[in-house]
Amino acid sequence: MSGARNTRIFDLSTSTLRELNSTLQQEGAEGAWEIHNPAGRHSLAVGLTQPVSITIDGHAGYYAAGMNQRANVVINGNAGQGVAENMMSGSVHVKGNASSSAGATAHGGLLVIDGDAGARCGISMKGVDIVVRGSVGHMSAFMGQSGNLVVCGDAGEALGDSLYETRIFVRGTVKSLGADCEEKDMTSEDRQILTDLLAKGGITDIKADEFRRYGSARKLYHFRVDNASAY
Amino acid sequence: MTENHHDVTKTFPRYSATFDEFAISQIQRAAATGIYDIRGGGTKRKLPHFDDLLFLGASMSRYPLEGYRERCGTDVVLGTRFAKKPIHLKTPVTIAGMSFGALSAQAKEALGRGASAVGTSTTTGDGGMTPEERGHSSTLVYQYLPSRYGMNPDDLRKADAIEIVVGQGAKPGGGGMLLGQKISARVAKMRDLPEGIDQRSACRHPDWTGPDDLEIKIEEIREITNWEKPIYVKVGASRPYYDISLAVKSGADVVVLDGMQGGTAATQEVFIEHVGLPILAAIRPAVQALQDLGMHRKVQLIVSGGIRTGADVAKALALGADAVAIGTAALIALGDQSPDLAAEYAKLGAKPGTYDDWQDGRDPAGITTQDPELAKRLDPILGGRRIANYLSVMTMEAQTIARACGKSHLHNLEPEDLVALNMEAAAMTQLPLAGTNWYPGKAGF
Numbered sequence: 001m002s003g004a005r006n007t008r009i010f011d012l013s014t015s016t017l018r019e020l021n022s023t024l025q026q027e028g029a030e031g032a033w034e035i036h037n038p039a040g041r042h043s044l045a046v047g048l049t050q051p052v053s054i055t056i057d058g059h060a061g062y063y064a065a066g067m068n069q070r071a072n073v074v075i076n077g078n079a080g081q082g083v084a085e086n087m088m089s090g091s092v093h094v095k096g097n098a099s100s101s102a103g104a105t106a107h108g109g110l111l112v113i114d115g116d117a118g119a120r121c122g123i124s125m126k127g128v129d130i131v132v133r134g135s136v137g138h139m140s141a142f143m144g145q146s147g148n149l150v151v152c153g154d155a156g157e158a159l160g161d162s163l164y165e166t167r168i169f170v171r172g173t174v175k176s177l178g179a180d181c182e183e184k185d186m187t188s189e190d191r192q193i194l195t196d197l198l199a200k201g202g203i204t205d206i207k208a209d210e211f212r213r214y215g216s217a218r219k220l221y222h223f224r225v226d227n228a229s230a231y
Numbered sequence: 232m233t234e235n236h237h238d239v240t241k242t243f244p245r246y247s248a249t250f251d252e253f254a255i256s257q258i259q260r261a262a263a264t265g266i267y268d269i270r271g272g273g274t275k276r277k278l279p280h281f282d283d284l285l286f287l288g289a290s291m292s293r294y295p296l297e298g299y300r301e302r303c304g305t306d307v308v309l310g311t312r313f314a315k316k317p318i319h320l321k322t323p324v325t326i327a328g329m330s331f332g333a334l335s336a337q338a339k340e341a342l343g344r345g346a347s348a349v350g351t352s353t354t355t356g357d358g359g360m361t362p363e364e365r366g367h368s369s370t371l372v373y374q375y376l377p378s379r380y381g382m383n384p385d386d387l388r389k390a391d392a393i394e395i396v397v398g399q400g401a402k403p404g405g406g407g408m409l410l411g412q413k414i415s416a417r418v419a420k421m422r423d424l425p426e427g428i429d430q431r432s433a434c435r436h437p438d439w440t441g442p443d444d445l446e447i448k449i450e451e452i453r454e455i456t457n458w459e460k461p462i463y464v465k466v467g468a469s470r471p472y473y474d475i476s477l478a479v480k481s482g483a484d485v486v487v488l489d490g491m492q493g494g495t496a497a498t499q500e501v502f503i504e505h506v507g508l509p510i511l512a513a514i515r516p517a518v519q520a521l522q523d524l525g526m527h528r529k530v531q532l533i534v535s536g537g538i539r540t541g542a543d544v545a546k547a548l549a550l551g552a553d554a555v556a557i558g559t560a561a562l563i564a565l566g567d568q569s570p571d572l573a574a575e576y577a578k579l580g581a582k583p584g585t586y587d588d589w590q591d592g593r594d595p596a597g598i599t600t601q602d603p604e605l606a607k608r609l610d611p612i613l614g615g616r617r618i619a620n621y622l623s624v625m626t627m628e629a630q631t632i633a634r635a636c637g638k639s640h641l642h643n644l645e646p647e648d649l650v651a652l653n654m655e656a657a658a659m660t661q662l663p664l665a666g667t668n669w670y671p672g673k674a675g676f
Contacts, residue, residue, distance in 0.1 A: 021454045042447045047384055047455030062444070063451040067384040082438035082448075088383055101438040105379035107423065123437040124379060126423040143433060145423045162431065164424055221428040222411060 006031060007055075013037040017044070024048055024071075042080065045073055048090070062099075065092045068109060081118075084111045087128055100137065103130045106147070112201045119156065122149045125166055131201030141166050142178065150197050152206055160214055168214040169194050171206065180220040186213045257500070268500040269408060271333075271599065272586030273401055273492050273537065273559055278509040280492065281543045283656035284649050285665060288635040296634040303630040304640035307554050309531045310392060310461020310484040313453070317484075318370055318392055318461055321350030322626040323554035323641060324544055326561055326618075327489075327535050328374045328394060328465075330356030332409055332418040332430075333496030334562075335606035336363050337614070338598040341565055343367030344611060345618020349626070354394060354556070357407055357432050357496075359421045360386040367615070372463065375452070377406065378432040380422040384455055392485070393452060394463035395445070397436075397478075400489030400536040402498045403467025403507045407432030410497060413592040415601040442477040449482045463487050468513035468536065469506075475520040479530050487556065488517050490536025494559040494586075496599070510536040510547075512659040518551030527551065541628020548629070549644035550660060557625075559586075564621035565614045567596045 010020050010033055020035065025047055032053040038044055042061035045054050048071035056064065059077035068087045075083070078096035087106040094102075097115035104120065106128030113121075113130070119137035122130050127147045135153030142158070144166030154172035161178020167190065168181075177183075186194075186208075194208040246252060260268060289295035296303060310317040326346050331339050333356065340363040346353040352370035359381020365371055373390030375382065387393065398404065409418075409430040419426040439448050449462050464478040465487035478486045490510025495503065514534055521527040534547050535556035547555050562568075568583045575595035576583050594600040597608035633641050636648045650665040651657035657664045658671035 017454065018458070022457065025455075025457075043451040043454045046451050049384075062447045063438075066451050067387075067455055069384060081444070085438050086379060086382055086384070104438040105382065107383065120437065124433065126379070142437075143431070221425070 007034055008032070009034045009036055011036045012039065012041060017041055020044070021046060024050075024052060024054065026050075038077075040080065045071070048073075051090070059096070068092060078115070079113075083113075084109070084128075087111065097134070098132075102132075103128050106130075108147075110200055116153065122147075122166070125149065129197055129200070131197050131203065133201070133203060135172065138175070139178070141168050144168070148193060148197060150194060150201070150211075152203065160216070162220065163214075163216040165216060167193065169197075169208075169211040170214065171211045174212075174214070177214065180217050181214055182217040184213050184215045186211070269410070269497050270500055270503070270586075271495060271497050272503070273494040274504050275586075276504060278492060279511045279655050279659060280509060280537060281511060281546045283511065283652050284546050284660065284662065285652060286542075286545065286549075286632055286636060286648055287650060288632075289637045293637050295637050296639060298631060298634050301634065302639060303633050304642075305626050305630060307531070307642070309463075309533070309554065312484045312526075312530055313458065313482065314392075314461040314484050315457070315459045316391075316461075318352060320352060320370065320554070322622060323548065323552075323629075324538075324622050324625050325351050325372075325533065325554055325556045326353035327493070327556035327558035328354035328356045328372070328396065329558055329562075330358035330409075330496065331361045331364065331421070332356070332358040332413060332601070333599060335597060335600050335609065336361055337606050337609040337611045338562075338565060339364040340367050340611040341609060341614030342561060342618060343371070344615025345561075345564075345622060346370070348615065348619035349622045351622060352391065355390075357396075357409075358418065359383075360389065361421075363611075365389055367611075374465075376432065377434060377436045378422075379437070380424075380430075380432070387452070388456055390456075390460060392461040392463060393456070394465050394487060395449070395452075395483075396465045397445075398465065398467030398469070398474075398489070399495060400467045400491050400493030400507055400510070401495035402502045403469040403491075404434060405498055405502055405506070406434035407495070408497050410591065413601045418601055442481045445477075445481040461485055463533070465489060467491075467493075468508040468510060471508070471513040472516040472520045475517045475532075476524065479521065479524055479526050483530060485531045485533060486517070486521075487533045487535065488513055488552075489556075490534070492537025493535055494562075509659075510534055510538075511656065514547065514550040514552060515660050521551075528553065541625045541630075542632060544625055545629040545632040545641065545644055546649065548641050549646060549648050551646070553642070561618060561621070562598055564617050565596070565598050566609065566617065567594065567598045569596060572596060 029050040035056045038058045040061045044064045046066040051070045054073045056075045061080040063082045065073040071090045074093045079094045079098045081099045082101045084092040085104045087109040089109045091110040093112045098113045098117045100118035101120045102117045103111045105124045107126045111130045113132045116134035117136045121136040121140040123142045126145045131150040138156035141160045145164040148167045151170045155174045157175045158178035160181030163181045307323040347369040353368045354372040372392045376396045411427045461484040463485040464483040466474040468490045491507030531553040533554045534552040572595045651662045
């Protein structure tokens with residue numbers, strides 16, 4: 001496969017992961033890159049600090065684009081566990097499905113998953129925006145601290161368990177809510193945030209009015225014995 | 232014999248050993264509040280410890296080294312397995328991870344100053360890296376914790392080593408709870424959480440679930456930091472043989488083993504006192520695991536949890552550790568629990584030496600607080616000097632013992648230099664009972 005004009009190609013069938021990451025992590029790294037033959041390798045395009053554009057042409061293993069800063073990464077395939085974990089800024093777009101813990105602890109940036117995401121999507125998220133066109137598994141947004149999780153499909157059990165200030169928007173069904181997570185009214189601010197995120201995620205056929213909004217009941221912000229059964 | 236039952240001689244009043252004064256107060260407190268007791272510090276009850284071991288100084292069959300004349304090395308290199316830039320320390324006594332949040336910025340700075348002055352490392356904690364800490368620590372270990380509070384790749388790259396915390400001696404299997412009183416605006420911002428709320432730290436890492444995942448996680452961190460920095464894996468002492476084996480399997484450069492006498496910012500009293508192993512019981516199986524894998528001295532072992540003196544340091548090294556870490560002792564060295572503050576401790580309902588002020592943020596010593604007025608009481612330069620003094624004393628004490636055992640380096644201390652004072656310690660350490668060549672589980676003469 002040849003890259004687009006001015007796009008450089010990194011072929012993992014002939015080069016090593018170390019060579020790939022050290023090249024992309026260089027201070028002057030710039031422009032567009034295609035990574036060929038990823039073959040599900042772990043730790044692809046991690047620790048990027050420059051505003052480069054990366055296309056991973058195939059499936060990625062664990063922690064693809066981990067701790068990303070400023071780079072825009074597209075995965076033309078499925079992503080393994082912990083895609084975009086602890087991302088600080090930039091964007092990651094998974095064209096297929098993502099495994100568990102997608103966007104875990106991420107502080108910023110945008111994670112878009114066209115397919116489904118597994119369990120614990122957005123676990124301990126700290127400011128990232130996550131848009132999932134499909135469904136998410138159980139314990140998603142567990143201990144979510146801030147940022148927004150948009151789920152166009154369904155959510156599994158214990159959604160938003162022990163939630164802090166993350167906003168959760170779900171279009172489909174929610175199997176169950178976790179401790180201290182409750183449905184909230186959709187305010188105009190919520191609707192605007194959701195509309196913007198759908199647009200950023202390239203989702204034009206679904207409207208914000210189709211979603212319900214969930215957030216923290218804030219009953220567990222201070223430990224009280226009367227709430228012990230919620231833990 | 233008296234006829235009047237009022238004159239019957241009574242037995243002397245006696246407290247129950249089971250329902251002693253403290254147990255009664257626990258029950259009364261629980262009934263009154265409905266909340267389990269959360270406190271800082273480490274375990275308070277007596278446990279098997281290094282005091283249950285003795286060194287066999289040289290006499291006829293061993294030849295000692297001359298104190299103040301003959302050299303006894305103290306340096307240690309950590310991270311020789313994979314890291315491009317292993318850490319070289321002048322003393323094997325390091326400062327354990329303690330968070331900004333649990334400690335004031337002044338306290339973190341003082342620890343950095345003191346550790347740097349004697350050529351050793353200090354460690355961040357649950358809450359991220361502060362500029363004060365990085366700026367004053369010549370060698371700084373960055374903790375990578377389940378909460379990932381304040382975790383960012385810039386700080387990861389600023390660190391000299393990275394310690395992946397899987398467990399903590401005071402609460403293996405447990406998460407943390409930093410009470411809302413200590414969540415200042417700065418602490419809240421660093422942790423991406425609202426100000427003033429109780430902050431729960433997760434007990435497990437959010438994006439890996441076992442040693443196979445950890446191996447991949449370590450690869451990711453190495454890829455982000457150019458394979459330069461040693462990767463430590465810290466476990467709370469509970470199943471040391473298996474935990475250390477799996478940490479090595481996962482690719483650790485250094486393993487950190489924290490015994491149950493280790494401190495914490497705050498957790499449940501019952502957790503502190505009833506979960507985990509004393510460090511004395513944990514070192515031998517940990518060393519055995521490294522030896523069985525052929526990795527002893529290749530993957531370095533740091534032990535912590537109740538280290539107080541150079542004798543403790545020397546005993547830990549003789550049992551097979553490469554270095555030790557101190558936490559509670561460092562805070563005391565800084566000035567916490569000082570008798571000079573007795574009147575102020577009394578206002579808190581505490582006494583110097585009871586350590587009960589650490590979780591509520593009103594530490595009159597200015598160390599375990601986020602109150603700016605209290606924190607000002609700690610002079611980081613003076614505190615740094617006290618830490619440096621203390622670390623130097625511990626190092627010299629360990630050297631004194633090593634020389635008496637005829638050793639020209641602390642790492643030449645060995646189990647053969649030790650005996651156990653009682654059966655429990657002999658069984659736990661596989662050292663002979665003092666005056667014999669026998670220990671439990673071994674055949675006799």
